[in-house]
Each structure stands twice: as C-alpha cells, then as structure tokens.
Amino acid sequence: MEDLVRLATTAILPSSSILFIVKDMANARSGSGLPGPDAKPELPQTSKETREEAQEKEPGSKDVPLQQPSTARYQGSEGTKGLLALGTLASSFQYANSKEINNPEDLGKIGRGDVKFPIDGKYQQTANIYVNETHKLIGTFTGEYDGQCYTISGLSDCFVDTLEGTIKNLKFTDAVITSKKKTTGLVACNVNGTVSDILADNVTISTSGESAYAGIGGGRLEAGGKIANITAVSSHVKTSGFGADAGIGGGEGSRLEERLPTPRR
Incomplete structure (x- = not known):
C-alpha cells in the first residue's frame, strides 16, 4: 500500500x-x-x-x-x-531512465567521458546501426544495454571489452573480428556480467596464440558471468594455439544454461 x-x-x-x-x-x-x-x-x-x-x-x-x-x-x-x-x-x-541509442555516433560515446553516456548507464537501442572500422569497443561496461531486437552491423572488434553489467536482445550481422588478443568475442571479450538473447548472423571471429579464447557470447566467461540463449547463423568462430579454445557461447570457462545451436556453415 x-x-x-x-x-x-x-x-x-x-x-x-x-x-x-x-x-x-x-x-x-x-x-x-x-x-x-x-x-x-x-x-x-x-x-x-x-x-x-x-x-x-x-x-x-x-x-x-x-x-x-x-x-x-x-x-x-x-x-x-x-x-x-x-x-x-x-x-x-x-525505460523511464534509459538513454536511446539509434546511430553510431551516440553508440561510440558510451563510456568516453560524455556525462550523457556514462559507462554505467541504462540504454535502449531504437534503430539498426551500422559501424565502420573506426568504431572502438566500449570499455568495462557496468550498465544495461537492451538492443530491443535491433541490429548492430560491421563490428571489427568486441562490442564491449569487459562486461560487468547486462547486454540483451541484440542482433549482430556482418562482423569480421580478427584478433591476436588473448580473449576476443562478439558481444564481449570478457564476461563477468550477463549476456542473453543474442543472434549472430554472418559473423566471423578468429584469433590465435597460446591460451587464446574466442566466442560469440564472450571470449572468456568469468566466475560471476552468465551467457544464455545465443543463436549463430552462417557464422564461424575459430582459434589456434596451445591451450586455445573457441565456442558459440563462450570460448573459455563457459557454463551455459542450455545447449546452444550449432552454427550453419
């Protein structure tokens, strides 16, 4: 009452x-x-x-x-x-306190010092967004990002470097990520938060080196992380090197809530 x-x-x-x-x-x-x-x-x-x-x-x-x-x-x-x-x-x-993201310029402002786009902010995507090779990944993201089933196209690096918040309801297309980093991924390089309800279409991720990890949900799933409901269509994830590992959900440390679909090749 x-x-x-x-x-x-x-x-x-x-x-x-x-x-x-x-x-x-x-x-x-x-x-x-x-x-x-x-x-x-x-x-x-x-x-x-x-x-x-x-x-x-x-x-x-x-x-x-x-x-x-x-x-x-x-x-x-x-x-x-x-x-x-x-x-x-x-x-x-x-969505009362959410910031709308509908273009690559605003997407690139998240966590870059602009008080309107804080790294711990709450965001909702309201349009499909295409980024080019100059787009830089978001750093350690501690906020909430709801893609509302819209698309981000053209990524050449992880969407987020380290995720400690939440990313959900987002589609990625036409991403080509070739990296020599120890961990690389599509949604995040490292996941210590929650990734859920992600669709990857025509995505290629590759890395190499000792203990190199690659994945669509995340390159490495930390102890506090969670990855669920990842769908991959016409996508490839590969890595090479001693102790290297790759996966659709996560490359290393994955503890997925359900069996993930095998990507079509």
Missing part, C-alpha cells in the same frame, strides 16, 4: 485519483465492494420521474444498484482514470 501511494505520488497524479486508488485497494483487500459507513451514496436517491428524465437524455443508460463491486461503482471516476494512468506508468517504467 505504501509503495503504491509512493509510486502514485511520483507520477504526480491528482490527489483525488490517489485517494480513489487507495480506497479501491482497501475495499479489495477487505473483500467488500460496499462503501464505508461514512461514505455518501454515489447515486443520489431520485424520484422515478427524475430517473426517467435522465435516461431520456442518455439513451441506453441503466439504473445501477448501489451494492455493486468496486470496479462498477467507480467506472468513469477519477479513481479509474488514476488507475489507468498508473498502469501506463508501470508498463513504461523500465
């Missing part, structure tokens, strides 16, 4: 709406749809002639008994409007 009032206040709803919301919830919790002892009837006691006159002005209207469930009593009231506003607020609340 306290959380609802707090949320409603944050939304700057009219005070009358907040009052009706709380009243509805109190009635629902008590199992009663009846007004309290001090409540005034919501439909005034009118004569038969008055009711008939009102019905003539509003065709199709009916006499509504006073003893109705709460949802019927407050239909069309400020309380109902408040609940609808609160529902809309809740549905969009997850």
Whole structure:
C-alpha cells in the first residue's frame, strides 16, 4: 500500500485519483465492494420521474444498484482514470531512465567521458546501426544495454571489452573480428556480467596464440558471468594455439544454461 501511494505520488497524479486508488485497494483487500459507513451514496436517491428524465437524455443508460463491486461503482471516476494512468506508468517504467541509442555516433560515446553516456548507464537501442572500422569497443561496461531486437552491423572488434553489467536482445550481422588478443568475442571479450538473447548472423571471429579464447557470447566467461540463449547463423568462430579454445557461447570457462545451436556453415 505504501509503495503504491509512493509510486502514485511520483507520477504526480491528482490527489483525488490517489485517494480513489487507495480506497479501491482497501475495499479489495477487505473483500467488500460496499462503501464505508461514512461514505455518501454515489447515486443520489431520485424520484422515478427524475430517473426517467435522465435516461431520456442518455439513451441506453441503466439504473445501477448501489451494492455493486468496486470496479462498477467507480467506472468513469477519477479513481479509474488514476488507475489507468498508473498502469501506463508501470508498463513504461523500465525505460523511464534509459538513454536511446539509434546511430553510431551516440553508440561510440558510451563510456568516453560524455556525462550523457556514462559507462554505467541504462540504454535502449531504437534503430539498426551500422559501424565502420573506426568504431572502438566500449570499455568495462557496468550498465544495461537492451538492443530491443535491433541490429548492430560491421563490428571489427568486441562490442564491449569487459562486461560487468547486462547486454540483451541484440542482433549482430556482418562482423569480421580478427584478433591476436588473448580473449576476443562478439558481444564481449570478457564476461563477468550477463549476456542473453543474442543472434549472430554472418559473423566471423578468429584469433590465435597460446591460451587464446574466442566466442560469440564472450571470449572468456568469468566466475560471476552468465551467457544464455545465443543463436549463430552462417557464422564461424575459430582459434589456434596451445591451450586455445573457441565456442558459440563462450570460448573459455563457459557454463551455459542450455545447449546452444550449432552454427550453419
């Protein structure tokens, strides 16, 4: 109850709406749809002639008994409007503080010192983005990046160097990553956060050297990392060297939640 009032206040709803919301919830919790002892009837006691006159002005209207469930009593009231506003607020609340990313310029600003694009920020991609060979990978990312099923094309290095936050719902296409780094990957070189729901289409990753690791979800999965739901289509991941390892989910240290599909070659 306290959380609802707090949320409603944050939304700057009219005070009358907040009052009706709380009243509805109190009635629902008590199992009663009846007004309290001090409540005034919501439909005034009118004569038969008055009711008939009102019905003539509003065709199709009916006499509504006073003893109705709460949802019927407050239909069309400020309380109902408040609940609808609160529902809309809740549905969009997850993106309330997100920064939209819809072009390569803004993507390249993440973690580069611009206060509007902090390394621990919350981002949502809102368009497909193509980057060229000058694009640089994001450093140690501790925020949240939701691709919303949009595409990033043309990467020539890891999207993120070290992931300690979350990257999800993102598609990568036409990436060619050739590296001599110890760990290299598509989503991240090193994963100590969460990578989930990623699609790689026409992606090639290759590296070489002793203990060199390569993967689409991440080159190396650290103890605190998690990789899940990676799909690879027409993609290749390869590495060579003593102790080297490669994989679709992660190159080294993978503890995937489910069996990943084998890429089509």
